[in-house]
Amino acid sequence: MSEDLTRRGPWAGRYPAAAAMVMFALIPYLALSAAIGPVTPIIGRDLGISNQGMSLASGMANAAYAVGTVLAVQFAQLLHQRRMMIVYVAVLVVGSVLAAAAQNPAMFIAGHVLQGLCTSLLLIAAVPPLALGFGASRFRETAMIMSMCIFGAVTLGPAIGGLQAESHGWRPLFWGVAAVSAAALVLAVLTFEDVPPADPTAPRSPLPVLLAAVGSAAAFFGASELTSHRFLELRTAGMLVGGLAVIVVLIVSQYRSSRPLLTIRTMLTSTIPVAGIVLALFAAAASVSATALTAALLVNRFGPLHIGLLYLPELAGALITAYLLGHLIGRRTVQYMPLVGMGFLAAGIGVFLIRVPATQGTTLIGSALTGVGLGATVAPALFNAGLSLPSATLQRVFAIVELLRAVAAFMIAPVFAHFALTVGGDPVTGTRIALWVGLGFAIAGTLLPLGIYLLGGARPQTPQLEEFVSGDEPAWYSPPLLAAWRGRGLRVRPARASARS
Structure with a gap:
């Protein structure tokens, strides 16, 4: 009996405590x-860090975040998962x-990179x-929490950063992050519950x-x-293109592997997961031009806190869509949500295009629309992809x-920022061009997944969450990719039957 007690914390099995742990781990x-x-x-x-050094610090922290997603899967297969979770935190x-x-710079960059790595591991x-x-x-509730953690936290960031900048300091912000962690x-x-590999x-x-x-x-x-x-x-486009090529090699190698670490083959041969991935990628790319670039043009007109407050409606949009995701996750309409x-998202970018630089009014409206758009796309698309495969593959x-x-x-954020400053002769013209590109991403991110659905013969279905x-x-049931176009898979089968076939 004493051995069992040592393997369980006093709040083990309590959902509110576990949910709070997840939020405190991801939000900072x-x-x-x-x-x-x-x-x-x-x-x-x-x-004593230059602008280039700060850019590199953020870039490497984001790279660590990307790597951690793959590393976490490897650790989960072979090691005790909850023990590793304590190590991550x-x-x-x-x-x-x-x-x-x-x-000094080395101490700051090392700490920030560890933050990015451990957040994705968690x-x-x-x-x-x-x-x-x-x-x-x-x-x-978990769907709502994940949406709020990933997108609600991001939309709250500019206001928090602006408030800290107004006080001409930065350490209280980082110490606050440390306290939440x-x-x-x-x-x-x-x-804690000791879960086996x-x-x-x-x-x-x-x-x-x-x-x-x-x-x-x-x-x-x-x-x-x-x-x-x-x-x-070579150090910019060369490294960028080379890095993307290596990620493509990763995807191809996992697709061809007989015992892959990542379920690439299963996902890329099924209609709904492919549509979800395509939509999530285009939504993430399109949202960059709607927020970071338009805010950059306001720096010379308003203080950092003022700018952060102008984009605070994004948080309201993210909270609304998180609630809607939780409400719709058990209904067939969840597949329409992305x-x-x-x-x-396209409407929000369109509002920002009305006038560049944006006025305070168009910024408030545009940020609210993009907040709803971003919150209603990536997280629902992620869950749509996950629900199309057995739960054992969810990680x-x-x-x-x-x-x-x-x-x-x-990665696209600094690319867009660079082109906004170098294309068109001035930042305003460059930002307008980038907004049009973002609008193109939003439109393509709507039409391509819709086409994938139609060509695959997918139909909205009520998810069987209990099963x-x-x-x-x-x-x-998610039909094979392009099944309808190839003349089969037109009839929707129940999830249980499809999983056995």
């Missing part, structure tokens, strides 16, 4: 990634303290067990982790170097989608 870095912009000059001045606390107490390690470990009745560590210990017989797969590390590091390094170098240089979200599905989304969102959470069945 994701909010910080959006909040760091206004305080970047202050950090650079205090620690503990290292997150160490990284947060390093960044907050940094006395995302993959903590969210799927939260979704599957408390029954179908809690699945809706420490609270996550306490909750991780209190909710997912598959101890799984092969050790260093190659996909290595490919993800090399590809992400190269691509994000190239994108970050655009702060002070031209696009057509397409509707892309419409809102791997999340890992694939988050790896690709991180590349699309975090999905409790067994190895998908929540609905």
Whole structure:
């Protein structure tokens, strides 16, 4: 009996505590990634880091976030998952303290990179067990929590960063992140349950982790170097394209592998997961031009806090869509949600295009629309992809989608910023061009997934959450890719029958 007690924390099995642990673990870095912009000059001045150095620090932290999605899957297969989760949170606390107490560039960059790495490790390690470990009745709440953690935190970042910049400091922000991370560590210990590895017989797969590390590091390094170098240089476009090529090699190698670490083949041969991935990538890319670039044009007109407040309606949009996702996750209409979200995202970019630079009124309206659009696209698309496959693959599905989304969102931002400054002769013209490109992404991100649905013969279905959470069945049937176009798979089959076939 005493042995059992040592393997369970006093709050083990309590959903509110487990959910709070997930939120405290994910929110700090994701909010910080959006909040760091206004305080970047202050950090650079205090620690002697150039603008290029700060760009590189953010780029490498984002690269670590991308790599962590793959590394987390490898660890989950072979190691005790909850023990590893405590390790992840503990290292997150160490990284947060390093960044907050940094006395030199190396200390700050090391801490910030650890923050990015551990956040993605925790995302993959903590969210799927939260979704599957408390029954179908809690699945809706988990969907809401994940949407709020990923997108609500990001939309809150500019206001928090602006508030900190107004006080001409940055350490209180980072110490606050460290405190929240420490609270996550306490909750991780209190909710501990010793969960065995997912598959101890799984092969050790260093190659996909290595490919993800090399590809992400190269691509994000190239994108970050655009702060002070031209696009057509080896250290910028060369590294960026080379890194993306390595990530393509990762996907192809996993597709061809007989025992892959990532379920690439299963996802890329099924209609709904492919449509979800395409939509998530285009939504992440389109949203960059609607927020970061339009805000950059307001720097000379308003203070950082004022700008952060102008974009605060994005948070309201993210909270509304998180609630809607939880409400619709058990209904067939959840499959419509990402397409509707892309419409809102396109409308938001259209409002920003009315006048460049945007007025305060168009900024408030545009940010509200893009907040709804972003919240209604990526998270619902991710869950649509996950529900199309057996629940045992949920960690791997999340890992694939988050790896690709991180590349699309975090890497494209500096590319767009570079072109806004260099194309068209002035920043206003360059930003307008980038907004048109973002609008094109939003439209393409609506039409391409819709075409994939039609060519695959997919039809909206009510998800069977009980079967999905409790067994190895998908929540609905996803036809093979292009099945309708090839003349088969037109008839929708129930999820259980399709999983056995």
